[in-house]
Amino acid sequence: MRKNIVAGNWKMNTTLQEGVALAKEVNEALKDATPKCDVIICVPFTHLASINGEINQEKLGLGAENCADHKNGAYTGEVSASMVASTGAKYVILGHSERRQYYGETSDTLREKIALAFENGLTPIFCIGEVLEERENETHFDVVKKQIEDALFHLSAEEFGKIILAYEPVWAIGTGKTATDDQAQEMHAFIRGVIADKYGKEVADNTSILYGGSCKPSNAAALFAKPDVDGGLIGGASLDCASFMGIVNAF
Numbered sequence: 001m002r003k004n005i006v007a008g009n010w011k012m013n014t015t016l017q018e019g020v021a022l023a024k025e026v027n028e029a030l031k032d033a034t035p036k037c038d039v040i041i042c043v044p045f046t047h048l049a050s051i052n053g054e055i056n057q058e059k060l061g062l063g064a065e066n067c068a069d070h071k072n073g074a075y076t077g078e079v080s081a082s083m084v085a086s087t088g089a090k091y092v093i094l095g096h097s098e099r100r101q102y103y104g105e106t107s108d109t110l111r112e113k114i115a116l117a118f119e120n121g122l123t124p125i126f127c128i129g130e131v132l133e134e135r136e137n138e139t140h141f142d143v144v145k146k147q148i149e150d151a152l153f154h155l156s157a158e159e160f161g162k163i164i165l166a167y168e169p170v171w172a173i174g175t176g177k178t179a180t181d182d183q184a185q186e187m188h189a190f191i192r193g194v195i196a197d198k199y200g201k202e203v204a205d206n207t208s209i210l211y212g213g214s215c216k217p218s219n220a221a222a223l224f225a226k227p228d229v230d231g232g233l234i235g236g237a238s239l240d241c242a243s244f245m246g247i248v249n250a251f
């Protein structure tokens with residue numbers, strides 16, 4: 001059966017020293033806890049190796065926020081999936097809306113990144129979601145379906161089964177505007193149906209679909225109570241240990 005997961009996305013925040021301190025704080029908070037979900041932090045590349053040395057990944061998984069769409073070579077400034085894996089990280093966020101919007105990521109580049117993540121044993125946390133205009137003109141279901149089809153539906157059922165999905169309506173990311181729990185449930189159930197049509201009910205039922213977009217301790221419980229919402233991808237609120245743990249404990 002699918003897992004409940006709360007994953008932090010620190011984005012481009014914290015110095016190395018601040019990040020190590022935050023990771024240690026979260027690790028400490030989880031030491032004697034038995035949360036009803038897996039807990040993951042996705043952190044800047046520069047922090048991965050140091051944080052890996054400070055946390056117990058049995059209790060707190062570690063991931064990157066991106067990886068390159070090439071294996072290695074003359075791509076100045078890029079960080080490959082094998083480099084990420086060599087730090088001890090186990091996860092990688094791919095297709096975040098900020099990468100799609102500011103760095104021109106397309107389904108073509110994302111297919112390459114997913115293949116390289118798999119080759120290096122990384123679990124992709126794959127983001128999908130519509131912008132405000134698409135929600136307002138009611139094309140949001142079509143947009144999300146196409147994002148999934150274009151970037152993921154070339155995968156075998158076995159490969160697809162290794163993906164964690166994150167539905168993140170772009171209008172809710174970092175805006176303080178959360179999708180209502182009913183809006184989240186409606187889209188998550190739709191996504192599960194799209195997966196079932198392609199791969200069958202068992203694969204769909206086993207896929208964790210996280211919600212992301214201004215999730216915080218005050219709204220997490222209502223979102224996570226919905227049957228198709230299997231946890232959250234958390235931006236701003238993951239930068240404070242108490243807030244992040246408040247969301248983890250919402251399960």
Ligand code: PEP
Pocket residue numbers: 009168172173174175176212213214215233234235236237
């Ligand atoms: C995110 O960037 O993945 C996110 C959900 O951000 P926030 O929680 O800050 O809206």
